Amino acid sequence: MAIVVQKYGGSSVADVDKIRNVARRIIQTREKDNQVVVVVSAMGDTTDDLIDLAHRITDQPDPRELDVLLSTGEIVSSTLMAMALKQMGHPAVSLSGAQAGIHTDASFSRARILKIEARRIFKELEKGNTVIVAGFQGITDGMDVTTLGRGGSDTTAVALAVSLGAGVCERFTDVDGVYTADPRLVPEARKLPEIGYEEMLELATYGSKVLHHRAVELAGVYNMPILVASSFTDSPGTLIHGGASMEVRNKVRGIAHDLDVAKITVIGVPDKPGVAAGIFEPLAKAGVSVDTIVQNAGTGNLADLTFTVAKGDLKKAMDVIKPIVQSAGAKDTVSDAKLGKVSIVGTGMQNAPGYAARMFSALSKENINIQLITTSEIRITVIIDEARVKDAVRALHRAFELEKA
Amino acid sequence: MAIVVQKYGGSSVADVDKIRNVARRIIQTREKDNQVVVVVSAMGDTTDDLIDLAHRITDQPDPRELDVLLSTGEIVSSTLMAMALKQMGHPAVSLSGAQAGIHTDASFSRARILKIEARRIFKELEKGNTVIVAGFQGITDGMDVTTLGRGGSDTTAVALAVSLGAGVCERFTDVDGVYTADPRLVPEARKLPEIGYEEMLELATYGSKVLHHRAVELAGVYNMPILVASSFTDSPGTLIHGGASMEVRNKVRGIAHDLDVAKITVIGVPDKPGVAAGIFEPLAKAGVSVDTIVQNAGTGNLADLTFTVAKGDLKKAMDVIKPIVQSAGAKDTVSDAKLGKVSIVGTGMQNAPGYAARMFSALSKENINIQLITTSEIRITVIIDEARVKDAVRALHRAFELEKA
Numbered sequence: 001m002a003i004v005v006q007k008y009g010g011s012s013v014a015d016v017d018k019i020r021n022v023a024r025r026i027i028q029t030r031e032k033d034n035q036v037v038v039v040v041s042a043m044g045d046t047t048d049d050l051i052d053l054a055h056r057i058t059d060q061p062d063p064r065e066l067d068v069l070l071s072t073g074e075i076v077s078s079t080l081m082a083m084a085l086k087q088m089g090h091p092a093v094s095l096s097g098a099q100a101g102i103h104t105d106a107s108f109s110r111a112r113i114l115k116i117e118a119r120r121i122f123k124e125l126e127k128g129n130t131v132i133v134a135g136f137q138g139i140t141d142g143m144d145v146t147t148l149g150r151g152g153s154d155t156t157a158v159a160l161a162v163s164l165g166a167g168v169c170e171r172f173t174d175v176d177g178v179y180t181a182d183p184r185l186v187p188e189a190r191k192l193p194e195i196g197y198e199e200m201l202e203l204a205t206y207g208s209k210v211l212h213h214r215a216v217e218l219a220g221v222y223n224m225p226i227l228v229a230s231s232f233t234d235s236p237g238t239l240i241h242g243g244a245s246m247e248v249r250n251k252v253r254g255i256a257h258d259l260d261v262a263k264i265t266v267i268g269v270p271d272k273p274g275v276a277a278g279i280f281e282p283l284a285k286a287g288v289s290v291d292t293i294v295q296n297a298g299t300g301n302l303a304d305l306t307f308t309v310a311k312g313d314l315k316k317a318m319d320v321i322k323p324i325v326q327s328a329g330a331k332d333t334v335s336d337a338k339l340g341k342v343s344i345v346g347t348g349m350q351n352a353p354g355y356a357a358r359m360f361s362a363l364s365k366e367n368i369n370i371q372l373i374t375t376s377e378i379r380i381t382v383i384i385d386e387a388r389v390k391d392a393v394r395a396l397h398r399a400f401e402l403e404k405a
Numbered sequence: 406m407a408i409v410v411q412k413y414g415g416s417s418v419a420d421v422d423k424i425r426n427v428a429r430r431i432i433q434t435r436e437k438d439n440q441v442v443v444v445v446s447a448m449g450d451t452t453d454d455l456i457d458l459a460h461r462i463t464d465q466p467d468p469r470e471l472d473v474l475l476s477t478g479e480i481v482s483s484t485l486m487a488m489a490l491k492q493m494g495h496p497a498v499s500l501s502g503a504q505a506g507i508h509t510d511a512s513f514s515r516a517r518i519l520k521i522e523a524r525r526i527f528k529e530l531e532k533g534n535t536v537i538v539a540g541f542q543g544i545t546d547g548m549d550v551t552t553l554g555r556g557g558s559d560t561t562a563v564a565l566a567v568s569l570g571a572g573v574c575e576r577f578t579d580v581d582g583v584y585t586a587d588p589r590l591v592p593e594a595r596k597l598p599e600i601g602y603e604e605m606l607e608l609a610t611y612g613s614k615v616l617h618h619r620a621v622e623l624a625g626v627y628n629m630p631i632l633v634a635s636s637f638t639d640s641p642g643t644l645i646h647g648g649a650s651m652e653v654r655n656k657v658r659g660i661a662h663d664l665d666v667a668k669i670t671v672i673g674v675p676d677k678p679g680v681a682a683g684i685f686e687p688l689a690k691a692g693v694s695v696d697t698i699v700q701n702a703g704t705g706n707l708a709d710l711t712f713t714v715a716k717g718d719l720k721k722a723m724d725v726i727k728p729i730v731q732s733a734g735a736k737d738t739v740s741d742a743k744l745g746k747v748s749i750v751g752t753g754m755q756n757a758p759g760y761a762a763r764m765f766s767a768l769s770k771e772n773i774n775i776q777l778i779t780t781s782e783i784r785i786t787v788i789i790d791e792a793r794v795k796d797a798v799r800a801l802h803r804a805f806e807l808e809k810a
Contacts, residue, residue, distance in 0.1 A: 016461045050481075056421045057485050058492035065491070065499055069484040072477035076455075079474040080462050086470070087463035094470055098503075099548055120548070143504055143525070 003125070003166040004029055007039040007135065007157035009173040012231035013077045014044035022231055023084040025172070026130060030090065035125045037164060039135040039157040040081055042073025047136075063108035067137075067147045071097065074134035074153065081132045092130040095120065097137035097145070102156065104138035104146045111138055111146035113155065116163040133160065151212025158215045162222040169219065169226045175210050176230035177238035178203065180402035181255040185393045188403040194239045195253055202345040202379040203256045216240065252346040252355065252400040255393050259386060261291070261339040262314040263371065265306040266321070268331030269295075275328055276305065279321055286320045288313045292341075292374050292383065302331075306372060308383065311337050339371065340389035343381040344396055356380050362399035366391050408530070408571040409434055412444040412540065412562035414578040417636035418482045419449035427636055428489040430577070431535060435495065440530045442569060444540040444562040445486055447478025452541075468513035472542075472552045476502065479539035479558065486537045497535040500525060502542035502550070507561065509543035509551045516543055516551035518560065521568035538565065556617025563620045567627040574624065574631045580615050581635035582643035583608065585807035586660040590798045593808040599644045600658055607750040607784040608661045621645065657751040657760065657805040660798050664791060666696070666744040667719040668776065670711040671726070673736030674700075680733055681710065684726055691725045693718045697746075697779050697788065707736075711777060713788065716742050744776065745794035748786040749801055761785055767804035771796050 006029065013019050030036050041047075050070050054061040061069075078094035085092035101117035124131045135153025138146050148155050154171060161169035177191040178200065195203070197220030204213045211228055219226050219240065229237025269275055276295070283290055293307040309317050314337050325333050349355045359380055363370060368391060372383035384392055397403065411434065418424050435441050446452075455474050459466040466474075483499035490497035506522035529536045540558025543551050553560050559576060566574035582596040583605065600608070602625030609618045616633055624631050624645065634642025674680055681700070688695055698712040714722050719742050730738050754760045764785055768775060773796060777788035789797055802808065 016458075019462065053421075053481075053485065054488060057424065057488045060492070061488045062491045065484040065487045068499055068501070069481060069488075072480050075477050076458075076474060079470040080458065082470045083459060083462045083466045083474075086467045087465070094473055096473070096550075145501075 001033055001035050003037065003164050004034045004168060004170060005037045005039065005157055005161035005164065005166045006170045006172060007153060008041065008231055009153070009171075010041040010044055010046070011174040012172055013040055013081065016080075018231075019043075019077070019080050019084050022172075023081060023088055023090075025231065026081075026085060027088060027090050029170075030130055035130075037121060037125070037131045037133060037160055037166070038081065039133050039153055039160060040074060040077045041135050041153040042070075043077045043080075046073040046076070064144060067108045067111075068145045070147050071134070071137040071145050074136050078132045078134040085130055085132075090130065091128050092132060093124050094132040094134065095124070096134050097156070098139035098143075100131075100133045100160070102133075102138035102159070104140060104148070106140045106142070106144065106146065108146055110149040111140075113138060113148070113159045116159060118160075118163050121160075121164065148214075151214055154212040154215035155218060158218045158222075158224055158226065161224050162218070166224070169224055171211060171215075171226055171228050172231035173210070173228070174230060174232065175228070176233055176235050177228055178210055178240070179254065181393050181397045182257065185257070185390050186255070186397045189397065190403055190405065192238050192253065193236070194241060196347060197240060197242060198378055199253045199345050199347060200240045202343065202376065203254050211240070252344045252349070252402065254345050254402065255396050255400075256343045256345055257389050257393050258341040259389060260310050260312075261308050261341045261383060261386070262311045262335060262337040263306060263308050263339050263383060264314070264317060264321070264333065264335045265304060266325050266330050266333050267304050268302045268329075269305045269325070270329050271301045271303045278328060279305070279324060282320050282324060283317055286316055288317045288320065292372065292381065294372055294374060308339070308341070308372075336371075338386045339383050340386040341381055341383050342389060342392045342396065343379050344400065345379045347378050349378060349380065358399055359396060362395045363392055366395045368392050368395075406438055406440050408442065408569050409439045409573060409575060410442045410444065410562055410566035410569065410571045411575045411577065412558060413446065413636055414558070414576075415446040415449055415451070416579040417577055418445055418486065421485070423636075424448075424482070424485050424489050427577075428486060428493055428495075430636065431486075431490060432493060432495050434575075435535055441535045442526060442530070442565055442571070443486065443535065443537045444558055444565060445479060445482045445537060446540050446558040447475075448482045448485075451478040451481070469549060472513045472516075473550045475552050476539070476542040476550050479541050483537045483539040490535055490537075495535065496533050497537060498529050499537045499539065500529070501539050502561070503544035503548075505536075505538045505565070507538075507543035507564070509545060509553070511545045511547070511549065511551065513551055515554040516545075518543060518553070518564045521564055523565075523568050526565075526569065553619075556619055559617040559620035560623060563623045563627075563629055563631065566629050567623070571629070574629055576616060576620075576631055576633050577636035578615070578633070579635060579637065580633070581638055581640050582633055583615055583645070584659065586798050586802045587662065590662070590795050591660070591802045594802065595808055595810065597643050597658065598641070599646060601752060602645060602647060603783050604658045604750050604752060605645045607748065607781065608659050616645070657749045657754070657807065659750050659807065660801050660805075661748045661750055662794050662798050663746040664794060665715050665717075666713050666746045666788060666791070667716045667740060667742040668711060668713050668744050668788060669719070669722060669726070669738065669740045670709060671730050671735050671738050672709050673707045673734075674710045674730070675734050676706045676708045683733060684710070684729060687725050687729060688722055691721055693722045693725065697777065697786065699777055699779060713744070713746070713777075741776075743791045744788055745791040746786055746788050747794060747797045747801065748784050749805065750784045752783050754783060754785065763804055764801060767800045768797055771800045773797050773800075
């Protein structure tokens with residue numbers, strides 16, 4: 001009997017009817033002679049509600065206590081799912097992260113999984129139970145509850161699939177697969193039947209938000225296939241796996257975009273060692289996540305340093321760096337909060353410079369001004385005016401003929 | 406440094422402001438050079454809300470899963486309390502039942518505490534932490550979460566106080582002590598400064614509902630003093646302890662009442678072995694809790710068997726026993742759902758028959774008809790018309806001069 005790990009997101013278990021719907025899908029998988037381990041997220045907005053509750057007690061909830069509090073959300077949904085399965089005559093048992101043997105480090109709110117001791121899960125599977133694991137959580141060696149941070153339930157599912165030797169990790173949500181671009185922006189966007197880990201990573205990190213990048217990274221390291229599909233339909237999803245990249249090299253696979261981009265430019269940075277560190281270390285300490293960083297080759301001994309942050313972090317970032325760059329001798333610091341990011345993603349682009357040219361030409365024809373350009377092995381990203389992101393995504397989708405299989 | 410165990414009920418932690426209020430009280434106790442272990446219930450109606458949620462999934466929630474689900478209520482309140490304390494600059498840590506080492510049997514929804522392995526609690530106390538334990542829950546040897554049933558948080562607190570060698574278990578709720586009668590019925594009811602375990606047991610079982618009888622029993626076995634007081638005022642509460650009974654023997658200590666009483670009488674039961682078992686075993690299997698049982702000495706070989714149940718169980722009880730008593734040859738089965746129960750409680754009454762006479766005389770003067778009488782070592786109980794319960798409690802309070810200290 002093969003082991004299948006399935007993960008259902010918060011929108012798939014948001015209410016009692018949806019939990020029953022998922023229970024029926026689990027039973028279908030079970031009846032195909034599989035042993036099934038299911039990872040569930042908290043119901044709907046539960047996690048946000050619990051965070052609000054903690055913040056009504058204190059501005060800065062203790063991280064250890066907050067993790068215990070948040071872990072209850074997934075425990076609730078896991079017990080309800082097990083009840084629903086049993087009510088349908090199907091043996092099932094819920095396990096918390098601790099009971100499932102998910103051991104993490106002690107970094108509360110962003111713990112990393114160290115190992116999974118799967119004895120209890122195997123014991124329950126042998127008894128004929130479908131095992132429902134509360135996602136997003138683990139336990140330290142000191143028996144303290146931790147949470148894995150946002151996207152943690154996806155990571156739980158992939159880690160369990162690897163540890164249990166599952167054939168596939170199936171990840172169900174309200175999105176039915178990975179598209180060549182966001183279908184809300186590009187009506188002709190096409191669902192990809194398969195995609196490679198690295199491509200998926202670039203798409204997920206750069207705004208597709210179908211699957212958390214930590215889960216994709218982990219799956220890539222262990223070569224665990226992930227099927228992304230909808231819990232509301234039976235349409236085939238997208239298989240994220242290691243084989244895909246080889247077969248489809250030298251193709252743009254999709255267009256990713258992100259509307260949550262603010263840009264900060266420090267003008268006239270003295271071109272000497274330690275200046276960049278002097279800017280980015282205080283930002284990290286202040287909890288500001290910096291995304292793209294670009295430093296233009298300076299004329300003489302001065303350079304312009306540009307980086308992007310989430311819009312919500314812009315004010316904090318400016319407050320942190322203004323005094324620093326002033327004392328470092330920079331000329332000025334300017335910011336722009338109305339930006340967006342558009343990327344083309346596909347393996348092998350680095351070896352085919354034609355892709356960059358086609359991208360810039362397509363944007364130029366739409367009269368879209370490019371503010372920043374960055375590239376990776378499998379991605380070319382431009383930062384542009386927020387108001388033109390939709391036009392850019394559509395133009396690039398057409399230019400690379402992504403509507404065609 | 407002495408260890409004090411405090412327990413705060415659901416109404417004392419019902420919202421964020423009340424949690425902060427309790428946190429301040431805990432700090433006051435801490436600042437009197439005590440080590441403090443706090444047991445909390447779930448916030449307000451959380452437990453009932455979770456039960457409703459489970460019942461929206463299935464009529465008969467799996468007991469194991471229901472226990473895990475319900476246990477989250479106390480975990481939530483324990484984390485919020487620890488957060489509130491830390492925010493006030495006071496070191497604190499929350500522990501689940503499992504983390505606190507509360508080991509139970511595997512009787513889900515009504516587990517019994519087997520032992521407490523208090524290593525973790527002692528470790529946290531040594532670190533200077535106030536320890537907030539989620540009440541009402543424990544863990545089996547197989548690492549499954551259990552709940553102790555209603556009143557379980559009181560039991561958790563007493564069991565912890567015993568295991569930790571605490572000097573006292575303080576139990577705070579919205580009631581500020583044990584009264585000679587329900588103050589809503591008897592305005593002149595007097596708060597008792599102290600009461601014995603057995604008396605408290607009779608008062609609690611027979612309707613005073615200040616403190617769960619399991620907790621009182623356990624405290625009595627281990628001679629652990631319990632202080633019952635209000636979390637909203639600073640007025641002195643009632644100390645339940647072993648010394649009280651000796652000092653105050655031969656006194657009526659209080660009047661208890663219960664309005665939730667239905668009576669079933671089986672008329673003309675054949676007076677032979679096995680008949681009573683044939684009636685009460687099926688009731689127990691149907692989950693009907695039977696309270697008072699009285700069998701009148703029959704004339705000839707027939708007897709009348711009367712017992713009381715909660716009003717909500719009357720229909721079920723009648724459905725269960727009607728076919729049974731018919732086939733057993735009883736003449737008829739009649740029921741009355743509009744009854745109440747009134748008891749006088751006090752040690753030493755058994756040796757002083759004058760108490761019964763005074764009780765019946767006081768009721769007679771009020772023209773209150775007595776339907777059933779039962780007695781224990783320290784209690785005399787009458788079942789009367791529901792509509793006369795209030796009059797009966799007042800009359801008895803006056804007759805035994807309970808308003809006088």
